[in-house]
Amino acid sequence: NAGVTQTPKFQVLKTGQSMTLQCAQDMNHNSMYWYRQDPGMGLRLIYYSASEGTTDKGEVPNGYNVSRLNKREFSLRLESAAPSQTSVYFCASSVRQGDYGYTFGSGTRLTVV
Amino acid sequence: EDQVTQSPEALRLQEGESSSLNCSYTVSGLRGLFWYRQDPGKGPEFLFTLYSAGEEKEKERLKATLTKKESFLHITAPKPEDSATYLCAVQAGSSASKIIFGSGTRLSIRP
Numbered sequence A: 001n002a003g004v005t006q007t008p009k010f011q012v013l014k015t016g017q018s019m020t021l022q023c024a025q026d027m028n029h030n031s032m033y034w035y036r037q038d039p040g041m042g043l044r045l046i047y048y049s050a051s052e053g054t055t056d057k058g059e060v061p062n063g064y065n066v067s068r069l070n071k072r073e074f075s076l077r078l079e080s081a082a083p084s085q086t087s088v089y090f091c092a093s094s095v096r097q098g099d100y101g102y103t104f105g106s107g108t109r110l111t112v113v
Numbered sequence B: 001e002d003q004v005t006q007s008p009e010a011l012r013l014q015e016g017e018s019s020s021l022n023c024s025y026t027v028s029g030l031r032g033l034f035w036y037r038q039d040p041g042k043g044p045e046f047l048f049t050l051y052s053a054g055e056e057k058e059k060e061r062l063k064a065t066l067t068k069k070e071s072f073l074h075i076t077a078p079k080p081e082d083s084a085t086y087l088c089a090v091q092a093g094s095s096a097s098k099i100i101f102g103s104g105t106r107l108s109i110r111p
Helices: none
Strands: A004-007 A010-013 A019-025 A031-038 A042-049 A064-068 A074-078 A087-094 A108-112 B003-007 B010-014 B019-026 B030-038 B045-050 B056-059 B062-066 B070-075 B084-092 B099-101 B105-110
Touching (some): A019 A087, B003 B099, B019 B030, B030 B070
Antiparallel strands (some): A019 A074, A031 A042, B003 B019, B030 B045, B062 B070, B084 B099
16 A cells, blocks of 8 residues: 555664664655654654755654655664653654645664663 | 644544534744545545635535635544544645644544
């Protein structure tokens, strides 16, 4: 099925370890986003890419880096994981920035111990 | 400070019992308000976009309305499959990336 695919679905890291969350979409969307979702706090934007070749910080970028590898793929990297980064991470895409019919992936549940 | 508040946090209804979910917002320069549905263990699914006060959108048993300070998601004669968390989000200011999500209303429909 067409949509947004995230890997892995679950991950446990030790404090200080690094990892990359992968996201790919097959809808030919231009814009892609990374969010984190924490209980009682709503979704918060980490980074976004309005189009291939561009990336910008969102509301909570500290501790993260991103790479827009090509039009389809947008990865999120944690260089040195901290317990405060325990969360559910969602990747989303849209036809263009400002188009809010976002398509979300199914999420990555990350635990940092 | 821009803010989006959803109420109630949780709502339990009997099948067929209509009700409304509330999303109140305080933002500078509202450009759009969005409703999403999220099932457990899944990502949010887009439902509606509303742009101006007085606007209404409908989809099956759901109807979203917008005023200058809040939005309502009306659920008419709900079924158990309508059980989910409903998220409200607003776009504020001049930046297209500045979207603020509420924390959601968890809706449970009992058969």
